[in-house]
Amino acid sequence: xxxxxxxxxxxxxxxxxxxxxxxxxxxxxxxxxxxxxxxxxxxxxxxxxxxxxxxxxxxxxxxxxxxxxxxxxxxxxxxxxxxxxxxxxxxxxxxxxxxxxxxxxxxxxxxxxxxxxxxxxxxxxxxxxxxxxxxxxxxxxxxxxxxxxxxxxxxxxxxxxxxxxxxxxxxxxxxxxxxxxxxxxxxxxxxxxxxxxxxxxxxxxxxxxxxxxxxxxxxxxxxxxxxxxxxxxxxxxxxxxxxxxxxxxxxxxxxxxxxxxxxxxxxxxxxxxxxxxxxxxxxxxxxxxxx
Numbered sequence: 627x628x629x630x631x632x633x634x635x636x637x638x639x640x641x642x643x644x645x646x647x648x649x650x651x652x653x654x655x656x657x658x659x660x661x662x663x664x665x666x667x668x669x670x671x672x673x674x675x676x677x678x679x680x681x682x683x684x685x686x687x688x689x690x691x692x693x694x695x696x697x698x699x700x701x702x703x704x705x706x707x708x709x710x711x712x713x714x715x716x717x718x719x720x721x722x723x724x725x726x727x728x729x730x731x732x733x734x735x736x737x738x739x740x741x742x743x744x745x746x747x748x749x750x751x752x753x754x755x756x757x758x759x760x761x762x763x764x765x766x767x768x769x770x771x772x773x774x775x776x777x778x779x780x781x782x783x784x785x786x787x788x789x790x791x792x793x794x795x796x797x798x799x800x801x802x803x804x805x806x807x808x809x810x811x812x813x814x815x816x817x818x819x820x821x822x823x824x825x826x827x828x829x830x831x832x833x834x835x836x837x838x839x840x841x842x843x844x845x846x847x848x849x850x851x852x853x854x855x856x857x858x859x860x861x862x863x864x865x866x867x868x869x870x871x872x873x874x875x876x877x878x879x880x881x882x883x884x885x886x887x888x889x890x891x892x893x894x895x896x897x898x899x900x901x902x903x904x905x906x907x908x909x910x911x912x913x914x915x916x917x
């Protein structure tokens with residue numbers, strides 16, 4: 627059960643919660659409030675989530691994935707004709723050798739990427755790793771920026787912040803409403819962002835810090851703890867059971883995933899468990915594409 631929230635009285639005016647922050651935290655807070663995020667609980671939760679995701683620093687996807695990861699995550703199939711046939715095939719573009727070629731191979735021809743070079747042009751950028759021409763167009767239109775012709779604008783702090791806030795409004799707010807919950811529930815918000823509870827303890831701790839800075843009191847102050855789910859025996863013919871087993875694996879590997887700040891270990895675990903699956907764990911931010 628989420629803690630009970632008490633928000634300080636605003637004395638008939640708007641409290642400038644951003645004044646309690648410094649650096650990128652304050653910059654992001656000021657952009658968020660200008661975009662209409664003024665509720666202190668929602669603001670604290672947003673800052674906590676995006677600080678966990680990116681340290682509030684816009685970055686571009688480096689595409690330095692190892693050959694084993696590439697081969698296991700993107701194996702060639704009838705559907706994924708561009709996939710990797712072998713470790714040797716993946717080795718040609720792995721490990722930062724040719725990130726441009728890698729991006730064009732794994733992102734080209736989908737997500738709105740139709741022209742040669744679009745995979746690289748519209749690789750992941752920003753706080754939430756906006757990926758694919760379709761998303762650059764959708765988000766750019768929403769925030770009033772020409773991201774299609776200027777994708778590197780996603781590395782500008784203010785633009786990336788606006789894109790993240792648009793993502794929040796489109797994805798997180800509806801998820802909280804559907805759950806009949808509130809922004810004080812870090813578990814619900816975390817699931818809306820990554821589909822599970824990866825990094826939940828750190829996200830909760832960051833929310834507690836921002837809440838305290840904003841003068842929000844919580845009682846009791848408890849941090850949710852995710853209990854690993856025991857392996858689920860399955861019949862391989864049962865696709866739904868496979869999904870349940872995959873979820874269990876993800877929860878059991880939360881610690882390793884969080885420690886390495888990547889999903890690689892969780893993905894590798896899934897691939898080892900289900901070597902015959904065509905659609906192997908791929909998640910593209912910001913709106914979630916499982917493939």
